[in-house]
Amino acid sequence: MMRTIEILLVIIIIISAFIIASFYAILPIPRRVSPINLRRLALTTLQTLDVDYDLSEIVFMAENDTAWGQLQIALSACLPPNVVYNLTVYELQSGSSGELYLPIKSISNAESLGIGSDAASYLVASSNVTFRVIPEKIGEHGGGGTLYILNCSDARGWWITGYTAHTLAEDLYNLLSPYFQTTIMIQNTTQLAQLLDERKITDSPCENVANAVIINTFGEAVPIPTIYCQGYERESEGYEPHYDADAEMTINYTRYCYTLGQKTRQFNWTWVSIAGYPFYYVSNLEAFANETNTYGIYGMQKVYRGGVNAFLQGLNNMQPYQYDNTKITDSVGDVQLSSQVLDLCNYYGIYPSPYQTSTRAIQKSKLNIYPNLTVGLLIFNEKDGCYPGALYNHMNGTRIEGSLLALGLTRTPDIRLTALGLLSYYKPRLYASEYTASNATRLVVLQLGLVGGV
Amino acid sequence: MAGSTIDHLISVTVFLGALMLFISLFNQTIQTAILYQRHRVLATKCSDLLDNMLLNPGIPIDWGRSNVTPTGFGLQDPEFTQYKLSPFSLMRLQSAVGTLVYYNRTEQFYSNITVGFGNFLLVPFNEAINYSLASHLLGINGTYGFQLTITPIITVSIEQVQLKNPLILNVTVTGVGFPLANAHVSYCLLTVSKGDRQYPAYTIEHGSNFTDAKGSIILTFSNVEQEVSYVFIVYARTAGLMGMGYYEHVTYDRSYIIPFIDDFAEGRILIAHSYDVHNMGDTAEVNYNATLVILTEDFTLRQILIENSTGSLNYGQGKPYAYVTIPKNMRNNPGIFIITYRKSEQETGVVMMPWGISSLAFPVVFGDDPSNSEWVATDLRQVIVNGIAYQAKLALWSLEGYQVIG
Numbered sequence: 135m136m137r138t139i140e141i142l143l144v145i146i147i148i149i150s151a152f153i154i155a156s157f158y159a160i161l162p163i164p165r166r167v168s169p170i171n172l173r174r175l176a177l178t179t180l181q182t183l184d185v186d187y188d189l190s191e192i193v194f195m196a197e198n199d200t201a202w203g204q205l206q207i208a209l210s211a212c213l214p215p216n217v218v219y220n221l222t223v224y225e226l227q228s229g230s231s232g233e234l235y236l237p238i239k240s241i242s243n244a245e246s247l248g249i250g251s252d253a254a255s256y257l258v259a260s261s262n263v264t265f266r267v268i269p270e271k272i273g274e275h276g277g278g279g280t281l282y283i284l285n286c287s288d289a290r291g292w293w294i295t296g297y298t299a300h301t302l303a304e305d306l307y308n309l310l311s312p313y314f315q316t317t318i319m320i321q322n323t324t325q326l327a328q329l330l331d332e333r334k335i336t337d338s339p340c341e342n343v344a345n346a347v348i349i350n351t352f353g354e355a356v357p358i359p360t361i362y363c364q365g366y367e368r369e370s371e372g373y374e375p376h377y378d379a380d381a382e383m384t385i386n387y388t389r390y391c392y393t394l395g396q397k398t399r400q401f402n403w404t405w406v407s408i409a410g411y412p413f414y415y416v417s418n419l420e421a422f423a424n425e426t427n428t429y430g431i432y433g434m435q436k437v438y439r440g441g442v443n444a445f446l447q448g449l450n451n452m453q454p455y456q457y458d459n460t461k462i463t464d465s466v467g468d469v470q471l472s473s474q475v476l477d478l479c480n481y482y483g484i485y486p487s488p489y490q491t492s493t494r495a496i497q498k499s500k501l502n503i504y505p506n507l508t509v510g511l512l513i514f515n516e517k518d519g520c521y522p523g524a525l526y527n528h529m530n531g532t533r534i535e536g537s538l539l540a541l542g543l544t545r546t547p548d549i550r551l552t553a554l555g556l557l558s559y560y561k562p563r564l565y566a567s568e569y570t571a572s573n574a575t576r577l578v579v580l581q582l583g584l585v586g587g588v
Numbered sequence: 589m590a591g592s593t594i595d596h597l598i599s600v601t602v603f604l605g606a607l608m609l610f611i612s613l614f615n616q617t618i619q620t621a622i623l624y625q626r627h628r629v630l631a632t633k634c635s636d637l638l639d640n641m642l643l644n645p646g647i648p649i650d651w652g653r654s655n656v657t658p659t660g661f662g663l664q665d666p667e668f669t670q671y672k673l674s675p676f677s678l679m680r681l682q683s684a685v686g687t688l689v690y691y692n693r694t695e696q697f698y699s700n701i702t703v704g705f706g707n708f709l710l711v712p713f714n715e716a717i718n719y720s721l722a723s724h725l726l727g728i729n730g731t732y733g734f735q736l737t738i739t740p741i742i743t744v745s746i747e748q749v750q751l752k753n754p755l756i757l758n759v760t761v762t763g764v765g766f767p768l769a770n771a772h773v774s775y776c777l778l779t780v781s782k783g784d785r786q787y788p789a790y791t792i793e794h795g796s797n798f799t800d801a802k803g804s805i806i807l808t809f810s811n812v813e814q815e816v817s818y819v820f821i822v823y824a825r826t827a828g829l830m831g832m833g834y835y836e837h838v839t840y841d842r843s844y845i846i847p848f849i850d851d852f853a854e855g856r857i858l859i860a861h862s863y864d865v866h867n868m869g870d871t872a873e874v875n876y877n878a879t880l881v882i883l884t885e886d887f888t889l890r891q892i893l894i895e896n897s898t899g900s901l902n903y904g905q906g907k908p909y910a911y912v913t914i915p916k917n918m919r920n921n922p923g924i925f926i927i928t929y930r931k932s933e934q935e936t937g938v939v940m941m942p943w944g945i946s947s948l949a950f951p952v953v954f955g956d957d958p959s960n961s962e963w964v965a966t967d968l969r970q971v972i973v974n975g976i977a978y979q980a981k982l983a984l985w986s987l988e989g990y991q992v993i994g
Contacts, residue, residue: 141602142602167624167627212829
C-alpha cells in the first residue's frame with residue numbers, strides 16, 4: 135500500500151512539473167514564428183519613395199506643404215493593407231555634445247503599431263547641399279604626376295570618328311586634371327619634340343617629364359614632329375623606308391614609333407592609345423601636306439602594322455631595330471570591363487558602358503617575343519586569347535620602365551574608358567571634404583507594424 | 589508477503605502508465621516547439637533567399653539580355669544597386685500561370701505572360717529560365733520550394749466612357765486598395781489610321797494632367813470623330829511611386845498579329861498571323877506596321893524607328909511569319925513594341941508587346957505552386973523595375989516535410 139501511495143505522490147509531482155512547465159513554456163503566436171521582415175520592407179519602401187529623390191525633396195518642405203499629403207498617400211498606397219506605419223522625420227543638429235535628433239514631422243495611419251513592429255532609417259540630404267571630394271594627386275608621394283595630353287593643332291586624327299582630337303583632349307582634361315599634379319596640353323608637334331628631348335613645356339615646378347602620362351588623342355594616328363621627318367635634322371630617329379609587300383607600299387616612319395618606345399622606356403612614361411590599332415599612322419600637316427592616309431585624309435602617312443611592333447621593340451630596348459609588319463591584333467567582338475575596373479566605376483563616378491566592341495585586341499601570343507612585358511592592368515576581360523584593353527608594363531627586374539595603355543576598341547572612342555583605365559591603374563584616393571552645412575540632413579524613420587490575424 | 593507483492597505490482601503498473609502518459613504529453617509540447625523552430629528557420633530562409641534573388645544580378649550579369657543559360661541566379665539590374673531589378677531578366681523567367689502557347693510553324697512552345705487581348709509576351713520556352721534551373725542555381729533544389737511573385741504596386745485602370753466624337757476615357761489610379769489623389773498622369777494615345785498605301789498608319793498624341801481626390805481623371809479627345817482602333821498608354825506618378833496602365837480598342841479582332849520573342853540577344857521579334865497560332869478566327873491577310881516606343885526621363889514616350897517595320901501576313905505552310913529587329917542601340921532600353929494591323933480600311937487593330945517586363949507593368953509569377961504545402965513562409969520587398977514600382981513576394985516552403993514521430 136505504501137508503494138502505491140508513493141507512486142501517487144510521484145504522479146502528483148510529475149503533474150505539477152508538467153503544469154508548471156506548460157505554464158512557462160508559452161509558444162509564440164504564428165505571426166512571430168514566421169514574420170514578414172518588416173525592417174527590410176520599411177527600408178525598401180523608403181528606397182522606392184526616394185527613387186527619383188522625391189522623398190529627399192518632400193522631407194525638406196514646410197510642414198504644411200501639400201507634398202506631405204502626397205507622401206502619406208504614396209505610403210498608404212504601397213504598403214499592404216495589414217501593415218500600419220509611422221513615418222517620422224528628424225532634423226540633425228550637431229553640437230559640442232554630439233548630434234541631436236529633433237523630430238519635426240510625423241505621419242501615421244494608426245494610433246498604435248500593434249504588438250510588434252520594426253523600423254528602418256534613411257538619411258536624406260537636401261538638394262541645396264554640395265558635397266566636395268578632394269582627390270589624391272597622382273605622383274604626390276613619388277615622382278611624376280604630370281599628364282600630357284596631345285592636342286597638336288598641326289596633326290590629324292584617325293579612328294576617332296565623330297570627334298576631333300581637340301574635343302577629346304578637352305574632355306580628358308576635365309576628367310583627369312583633378313587627379314594629376316599638373317596637366318599640360320601639348321599644343322603642337324614642336325612642343326612634342328621638346329618633350330621627346332626631356333625638356334619641360336612650362337615653367338611650373340610641378341611639371342616632371344619623367345614618369346609622366348602621355349595621352350594620344352589622335353586615335354590610330356600619332357603626331358610626329360617635323361624634325362623627325364625625311365630631310366630634317368632628326369631624320370635618322372624617325373625616317374627609315376621599308377617596302378611592305380602586304381601593304382603594297384613603302385612604309386617610312388616605323389622608326390619614329392621605335393623612338394617613341396625608347397623614350398617611353400627611358401623616361402618611364404605611360405603612353406596611352408585611346409582607340410584602334412596603335413601607331414597605325416603618323417601625322418604632321420606641314421611635313422605631309424601632300425600625303426594622305428590612303429583614305430583621303432591629308433597630313434598623314436601610313437605606318438601600317440609595324441608601328442606598334444616598332445614601339446614595343448623600343449619599349450623593350452631591343453637593338454638593333456628591325457622592321458616587323460606582323461599583325462598583332464584580332465577582332466574579338468563584344469567585350470566586358472574587368473571586375474576590377476567595373477568596381478572602380480562607382481568610386482570614381484565614371485560610368486561608361488561595361489560592354490564594348492573590340493576590333494583591335496592585342497593577341498597574347500604575339501607578345502611572347504617581349505619577355506619583359508607584363509600586363510599591369512586588365513581594363514577589359516581577356517577574350518579569345520586577346521587583350522581588348524590593357525596596360526602593359528616593361529619590367530627591368532622589379533622596376534617598371536615605361537608602360538603602354540592600349541584600348542583596341544572600335545570607333546567611336548569613349549574617352550571615359552581611357553580615364554577609368556588610368557585611374558584604375560594609379561588608384562588615386564578620394565577624400566570627402568568635411569560636411570558642415572547646417573539643417574541640410576534629415577533622418578527619416580519608417581516604423582511598420584502588423585495588424586489583424588494571429 | 590502477497591500483499592506487498594500486489595502493492596508492488598499495482599504501484600509499478602500505475603507508475604509506468606503515468607510515465608507513458610506524461611512522456612506523451614511532454615512529447616506533444618516538444619514537437620510543437622520543434623515545428624515552431626522549423627517554421628522560424630523557414631521564415632529566416634525566406635527573407636535571405638528573397639534578398640539573394642533581388643540583390644545580385646546573376647552570372648553572367650547580363651544574362652537577361654542574352655540567350656545564355658545563367659550559372660548564377662539573380663534578378664538585380666546590373667547597372668544599378670539596391671532593389672532595382674532588371675526588366676529583361678524578369679522577361680526571361682518561365683511564367684508559372686500562363687498557358688503555354690505552341691506555334692507549329694517554328695515547332696516551339698512559348699512561355700506566356702499575356703494579359704488580355706492584344707497584350708502579349710511570348711518567350712521561347714527553351715530559352716526561358718525554368719523553376720528547376722533556378723532552384724539548382726539557388727542551392728535549394730530538393731530542400732525548399734518557392735514561388736516568386738512580382739506585381740506592380742500602382743494599378744492604372746482605364747474605362748472607355750464614349751467611343752467617338754469625342755473619345756472619352758476615365759483613368760483611375762489606385763495603390764494597394766487606396767486611390768492616388770493628385771497623381772501626375774502622362775499619357776499617349778496612338779490611333780490607327782488607314783495610311784497612304786496598304787499598310788496601316790498611326791498618329792500619336794501626348795498629354796499630361798493630375799488625378800482628382802478619388803484618383804480619377806476624365807480625358808477627352810475631341811479629334812477622334814469616328815470609331816477607330818487605338819491604344820491608350822498612361823504613366824501615373826506620385827511621391828516617387830510610378831505605375832502604368834493601358835487600354836486598347838480594336839475595330840477588328842478576328843484576325844490579328846501575334847508577336848513572339850525570337851532572340852533576346854539580337855532583339856529579334858517574330859510576328860505571326862493569329863490563325864496560324866490559334867487555328868480559329870478569320871484567315872484573312874492582314875497588313876501591319878510596327879513601332880517601338882520608349883519611356884524618356886521626363887515620363888513621355890519617344891518613338892523609335894525600326895527597319896522592315898511594315899509587311900503583310902497570312903496563315904499558311906512553311907514560314908508564314910516575319911521578323912522585326914529592335915535597333916542595336918535600343919536593345920538595352922525597355923520599351924513597348926506596338927503593332928498596328930489592318931484588314932481593310934475600316935477593319936483595323938493594334939497589339940502590344942513589352943520589351944522588358946516593366947514597359948507594360950506586366951506581373952511575373954515564377955516558381956512552383958505552394959497550395960498543397962503544410963506551411964508557407966512569405967516575405968515582401970518593394971522593388972523598382974525600370975522606374976515602375978513593384979512588390980516582390982516570395983513564398984517558400986520546405987520539401988523535406990515537418991512530420992514529427994510521436
